[in-house]
Amino acid sequence: MIFRHCYRIWWWSSSSSLHYFHFLRCPQHLFNLQRQLRQTKLLVAARLNDYVIIDCSFANEYNNDISFENNYYERLQLKIHSCFTLLHRYHSPSFLILCNFSSNDNDKWLQNSPYCQTTSLSYLDLFSREQLVYLSPDSPNIMSEYEHNVIYILGGIFQKTKHEQITLEKAKHEQIRHQSLPLQKYLRFSASASTILSLNQVYNILMTLKHNNNNWFEALKCIPERCLLR
Numbered sequence: 001m002i003f004r005h006c007y008r009i010w011w012w013s014s015s016s017s018l019h020y021f022h023f024l025r026c027p028q029h030l031f032n033l034q035r036q037l038r039q040t041k042l043l044v045a046a047r048l049n050d051y052v053i054i055d056c057s058f059a060n061e062y063n064n065d066i067s068f069e070n071n072y073y074e075r076l077q078l079k080i081h082s083c084f085t086l087l088h089r090y091h092s093p094s095f096l097i098l099c100n101f102s103s104n105d106n107d108k109w110l111q112n113s114p115y116c117q118t119t120s121l122s123y124l125d126l127f128s129r130e131q132l133v134y135l136s137p138d139s140p141n142i143m144s145e146y147e148h149n150v151i152y153i154l155g156g157i158f159q160k161t162k163h164e165q166i167t168l169e170k171a172k173h174e175q176i177r178h179q180s181l182p183l184q185k186y187l188r189f190s191a192s193a194s195t196i197l198s199l200n201q202v203y204n205i206l207m208t209l210k211h212n213n214n215n216w217f218e219a220l221k222c223i224p225e226r227c228l229l230r
Helices: 002-013 017-025 027-047 072-083 108-112 166-173 199-211 216-222
Strands: 051-055 095-099 116-118 132-135 151-155 177-179
Touching: 051 199, 072 095, 072 108, 072 199, 108 116, 132 166, 151 166, 151 199, 166 177, 199 216
Parallel strands: 051 095, 051 151, 095 116, 132 151, 132 177
Antiparallel strands: none
């Protein structure tokens, strides 16, 4: 909508408006402008200490998995990028911090990205335990609402790991509060669908709750309908 309004104003404003008209008609210019808006939103969130953490300590869970075709961080990059495809919906999206990050030559995009920050430090080195909530699908503590004063941790996991309940066990070991999303309360999954959500789905659920007064029905629309019973 913002681009449409600018389009009209600049077209009628002055003799130089033709330049802006062609500028906004160019897909690459529009893409660059949208990217700058996304970056600005996230930088504001970073300055306000509004974070969501991705725990990247699970790379070893996939090292011996032949079916895991791509490098762990290459797969993570795709999921992180997917988090920002719906960023235009949120006026104050949370900035992503990738903790327990082990650098290598395959993760240049993540290291240089303006959309997130990578660090080899643990989240416990950066924040107090009282600030943190680890979201785990195995947690018996059902999340009821988005808490604006906490920092949510998402496990950097893409498929079944070697160990069961790995995020829950880690949260317990580190004495961090843990919760699970109330999926069974609001949804009925088909027999073939997994109830383990991807990083981008969980991120967008959190952002929708944050911006829509904890409306779970709206937030869970982030889950594809093909996964649900009709």
